[in-house]
Amino acid sequence: xxxxxxxxxxxxxxxxxxVLSERERSRLARVMLEDVLAAVRETGREPTVLSTExxxxxxxxxxxxxxxxxAVNAVVRSQMxxxxxxxxxxxxxxxxxxDLALTTPEALERLFAPDADVVIAPGRxxxxxxxxxxxxxxxxxxxxxxxxxxxxxADDVGATLETVDSFRLGTDVDEPGDLVEVLVHGTGRxxxxxxxxxxxxxxxxxxxxxxxxxxx
Amino acid sequence: xxxxxxxxxxxxxxxxxxVLSERERSRLARVMLEDVLAAVRETGREPTVLSTExxxxxxxxxxxxxxxxxAVNAVVRSQMxxxxxxxxxxxxxxxxxxDLALTTPEALERLFAPDADVVIAPGRxxxxxxxxxxxxxxxxxxxxxxxxxxxxxADDVGATLETVDSFRLGTDVDEPGDLVEVLVHGTGRxxxxxxxxxxxxxxxxxxxxxxxxxxx
Numbered sequence: 001x002x003x004x005x006x007x008x009x010x011x012x013x014x015x016x017x018x019v020l021s022e023r024e025r026s027r028l029a030r031v032m033l034e035d036v037l038a039a040v041r042e043t044g045r046e047p048t049v050l051s052t053e054x055x056x057x058x059x060x061x062x063x064x065x066x067x068x069x070x071a072v073n074a075v076v077r078s079q080m081x082x083x084x085x086x087x088x089x090x091x092x093x094x095x096x097x098x099d100l101a102l103t104t105p106e107a108l109e110r111l112f113a114p115d116a117d118v119v120i121a122p123g124r125x126x127x128x129x130x131x132x133x134x135x136x137x138x139x140x141x142x143x144x145x146x147x148x149x150x151x152x153x154a155d156d157v158g159a160t161l162e163t164v165d166s167f168r169l170g171t172d173v174d175e176p177g178d179l180v181e182v183l184v185h186g187t188g189r190x191x192x193x194x195x196x197x198x199x200x201x202x203x204x205x206x207x208x209x210x211x212x213x214x215x216x
Numbered sequence: 217x218x219x220x221x222x223x224x225x226x227x228x229x230x231x232x233x234x235v236l237s238e239r240e241r242s243r244l245a246r247v248m249l250e251d252v253l254a255a256v257r258e259t260g261r262e263p264t265v266l267s268t269e270x271x272x273x274x275x276x277x278x279x280x281x282x283x284x285x286x287a288v289n290a291v292v293r294s295q296m297x298x299x300x301x302x303x304x305x306x307x308x309x310x311x312x313x314x315d316l317a318l319t320t321p322e323a324l325e326r327l328f329a330p331d332a333d334v335v336i337a338p339g340r341x342x343x344x345x346x347x348x349x350x351x352x353x354x355x356x357x358x359x360x361x362x363x364x365x366x367x368x369x370a371d372d373v374g375a376t377l378e379t380v381d382s383f384r385l386g387t388d389v390d391e392p393g394d395l396v397e398v399l400v401h402g403t404g405r406x407x408x409x410x411x412x413x414x415x416x417x418x419x420x421x422x423x424x425x426x427x428x429x430x431x432x
Contacts, residue, residue: 169383
């Protein structure tokens with residue numbers, strides 16, 4: 001299976017602005033990307049970064065400056081043509097978002113395992129955090145509520161669809177409230193990155209949160 | 217396995233106050249409870265409601281007016297004594313929260329399946345949304361960040377622990393932002409209840425949300 005991880009180095013996580021400087025958000029986005037790449041590699045697959053600009057990273061990089069939906073659909077079209085002559089795990093394209101900081105190889109195996117034409121790991125807020133496409137006519141649409149759009153598109157083209165019920169794949173890191181999940185459940189380098197920034201667990205107001213001792 | 221679903225009819229979901237009246241919050245809490253009970257029953261197990269006050273519901277009700285932690289620990293102690301003479305699925309106590317409106321029988325089977333002394337489905341915000349206890353010395357502690365406390369307690373008493381990676385079990389319904397998940401992913405009666413209240417999906421500001429046409 002061809003696994004792509006879309007990444008936009010120039011637009012780092014603006015909703016984390018209240019707690020992280022631009023430089024720190026870039027660093028965090030980069031460390032999360034590397035955690036996702038490492039998790040994919042541990043499943044025995046070689047990920048490709050689909051980046052909006054050239055990037056130095058320990059993985060093949062495909063540069064496509066178009067918006068996410070167009071760039072991913074170009075990959076899907078191209079891979080579906082290549083897949084026609086293949087079978088088994090060689091077929092299909094997986095699209096795994098770069099901000100899934102809780103991802104583990106085990107969670108990804110649950111995404112890769114089902115034999116459906118389309119497999120989706122939905123995220124909070126009805127997003128499509130990770131996706132496998134094995135149907136030649138399926139196309140992505142990453143605008144708001146993409147999980148529902150992808151269900152509809154699969155239905156329109158007659159593709160079978162399965163969803164993966166995963167807290168790890170369902171948690172993308174967008175907002176300050178997501179950081180506590182990284183500190184508690186993260187298994188890669190992202191928790192250490194947050195700790196270097198001064199974040200730690202705090203429960204002074206009764207709920208556990210990631211709070212920062214040193215402000216940016 | 218003895219399955220208990222804690223429920224507090226007198227304290228309905230205060231963080232939903234911005235979008236629901238007290239009467240509506242009571243109704244929603246009740247419908248979510250019934251969805252959880254139905255999902256447990258579909259796994260072939262008979263749930264007991266552990267309620268802070270007497271309740272008319274289509275399930276056995278155990279009334280315990282003490283705080284959640286004490287009431288659950290009383291059940292755990294009692295069941296662990298009874299379990300000593302049993303084996304297999306007959307052993308152990310499961311504690312499933314009443315506000316897991318996305319619960320399905322499949323998600324619950326993943327909670328019940330592992331053979332560990334303690335099995336936890338963590339929730340957003342480091343809670344313990346669902347739990348199985350099969351160790352005589354393990355006790356719960358449902359204060360802030362209970363997932364981490366439960367890991368520590370399991371470690372202290374030498375209990376093996378597994379976690380269940382489930383978006384459905386990890387999503388409890390506490391805040392207005394959770395309602396969109398119910399409308400999209402709910403499989404029981406809770407989505408209909410929200411629609412009766414006037415909630416519908418809306419993406420006018422780019423993100424999909426549950427918005428209400430008729431205010432309380």
